[in-house]
Amino acid sequence: MEQQTRSKRSAVAILIDPDAVSGATHRKRLQDRGYTVVTVADASAATATAEKAAPAVIFYASLTGRIDASELMLALKASDATRHIPIQMLSAAPEARNQKGLNVVTRTGW
Numbered sequence: 001m002e003q004q005t006r007s008k009r010s011a012v013a014i015l016i017d018p019d020a021v022s023g024a025t026h027r028k029r030l031q032d033r034g035y036t037v038v039t040v041a042d043a044s045a046a047t048a049t050a051e052k053a054a055p056a057v058i059f060y061a062s063l064t065g066r067i068d069a070s071e072l073m074l075a076l077k078a079s080d081a082t083r084h085i086p087i088q089m090l091s092a093a094p095e096a097r098n099q100k101g102l103n104v105v106t107r108t109g110w
Contacts, residue, residue, distance in 0.1 A: 010036040011056035016046045016072070019061070026061055026090060043072040050082045061090045 013035040017023035027037045038053055040046045046058060060072060069089065076082045 010034050012036050012038065012053050014046055014049055014053065014055045014058045015039045015061065016041070016043070016058065017061035018042060022061055026059065030059065043075050046072065047075045047079065047082060050076065050085060051079065054081075055085060058085055058087045059090055060087055 011034070013030055015023065015026055015030060015037050017026055017039065018041040023039055027039055030037045035056075038049055038055070040049050046060075049055075050058060058076070060069065062069065073087070076085065076087065
């Protein structure tokens with residue numbers, strides 16, 4: 001887990017991305033938008049981190065296909081501490097918009 005320096009006014013965002021290359025790109029873009037970013041590699045780490053960090057939003061990078069969106073949703077929505085946190089899915093695939101319960105941001109809109 002990597003945490004960047006937090007400014008007083010920035011909202012915390014968790015970025016789930018197991019790929020170091022895309023993770024660095026996504027982290028930079030989120031920081032440019034004013035987020036303090038905590039990066040994790042999988043759904044279980046995201047759930048544990050979300051319970052501690054109380055993020056404003058969770059960004060899930062589906063580009064690698066290594067994380068099951070259903071597993072992520074179930075884990076986050078099962079806990080009182082995390083079920084209210086919005087989840088934004090970052091995807092290059094237009095068909096990802098059909099994932100129930102996820103707000104999808106395609107790369108072209110990023």
